[in-house]
Amino acid sequence: MNAATSIVCADNLPHMQTLPPASCDLIYADPPFNQNKQMGPTQKGVASFNDRFQGGLEGYVSFLRPRLAQMHRLLSDRGSLFVHLNWRTVHYVKIELDRILGVDNFLNEIIWGYRSGSRPGRWFSRKHDTILVYAKKLGTHTFNVQRDGEYRTRDLKRSADGVPYKLTRKGPIFFHPDGPAMTDVWDVPILSTVSRERTGYPTQKPMALLRRIILACSNEGDMVADFFCGSGTTLVAAQELGRKWIGCDESPEAVAIASDRLASEQESRQMA
Numbered sequence: 001m002n003a004a005t006s007i008v009c010a011d012n013l014p015h016m017q018t019l020p021p022a023s024c025d026l027i028y029a030d031p032p033f034n035q036n037k038q039m040g041p042t043q044k045g046v047a048s049f050n051d052r053f054q055g056g057l058e059g060y061v062s063f064l065r066p067r068l069a070q071m072h073r074l075l076s077d078r079g080s081l082f083v084h085l086n087w088r089t090v091h092y093v094k095i096e097l098d099r100i101l102g103v104d105n106f107l108n109e110i111i112w113g114y115r116s117g118s119r120p121g122r123w124f125s126r127k128h129d130t131i132l133v134y135a136k137k138l139g140t141h142t143f144n145v146q147r148d149g150e151y152r153t154r155d156l157k158r159s160a161d162g163v164p165y166k167l168t169r170k171g172p173i174f175f176h177p178d179g180p181a182m183t184d185v186w187d188v189p190i191l192s193t194v195s196r197e198r199t200g201y202p203t204q205k206p207m208a209l210l211r212r213i214i215l216a217c218s219n220e221g222d223m224v225a226d227f228f229c230g231s232g233t234t235l236v237a238a239q240e241l242g243r244k245w246i247g248c249d250e251s252p253e254a255v256a257i258a259s260d261r262l263a264s265e266q267e268s269r270q271m272a
C-alpha cells in the first residue's frame, strides 16, 4: 500500500470529517439496509454486523443524512456517488439524496437483478437491489460508456474486420463491435455459496458489480472511496483497475478481511 491508499477502522462520520473537500472522484456506499437484525456470520468464525437503527426508518435516514452530506463534500467536480439500497429504504433515501446533491445531478436508478433461488409466496420474489447514482456536478462528471451482451437485432452479419452490421434497403447499418451500451438494468450474478470470491463476510458484493461501476465512473489514477467498505470489494476492484482508494468500516473484522484481500490482490498482480 502507498500514501494514496488507506483503510481505517472507525465510525465513518468523524473519519470523513477529517478528509479534505473534493478529494474523491468516485464514492460507492453500501450501508446496512435497516433490516432490524444481526447480519451474519455466514461462515463459522467470520464477522457479522448489526443492522438495527433506533427510531426505525426515521432513525436510519437520520443516521445516513450527515454521512451522505460528507460524501457530497468529498466529491471532486468530476466525481459521482453510488448509493446501494433496497426496496425498504430506497424511496426515503432518494429524497435525502435529492436534497443533498440536487435533483438535477441525479443520473441513474440502477436495478441490479440477481438470479438466486426463490420460493413462491404472497408477492413476487424480491430479487433486485437499487443503486442510486448522482454526479457532483452534471456535465463535468466522468462517464465511460460500458458495453456488454448481444444485439437483439436479427440477421446481423460481420464485416471482414469483425464489425457487426445489418443490411437494409438503404445500405448497411454498422453496430459497435463491443456490443450494445449498457443500460440501467444490470444482470450480475450474486456470489454463490461456493464462489471462490466469497470471504464469508455478510452482504459481500460481487467484484463484477464494482468493476462495472469503477470502469464507468472513474479513470486510472482517480481516487475511489468506500466508507462502508465491509470485506473491501470496492477497494480490491479499485486497486486491480489502477485506481487509488480509501476505505473505512467500523468493524475490525471487516477491516482485517479487506486488508487481507488487498494484500493478496497486490501479491497476485506482482507475481503475474
Ligand SMILES: C[S@@+](CC[C@H](N)C(=O)[O-])C[C@H]1O[C@@H](n2cnc3c(N)ncnc32)[C@H](O)[C@@H]1O
Residues within 6 Å of the ligand: 010, 011, 012, 013, 030, 031, 032, 033, 049, 201, 202, 203, 204, 205, 206, 227, 228, 229, 230, 231, 232, 233, 234, 248, 249, 250, 251, 254
Ligand atoms: C452492507 S455492508 C458492506 C459490504 C461491502 N460492500 C462488501 O462488499 O463486503 C455494510 C458495512 O457498513 C459498516 N458500517 C455500518 N455502520 C458504519 C459506520 N457508522 N461507520 C463505518 N462503517 C459502518 C458495517 O460494519 C458493514 O461492514
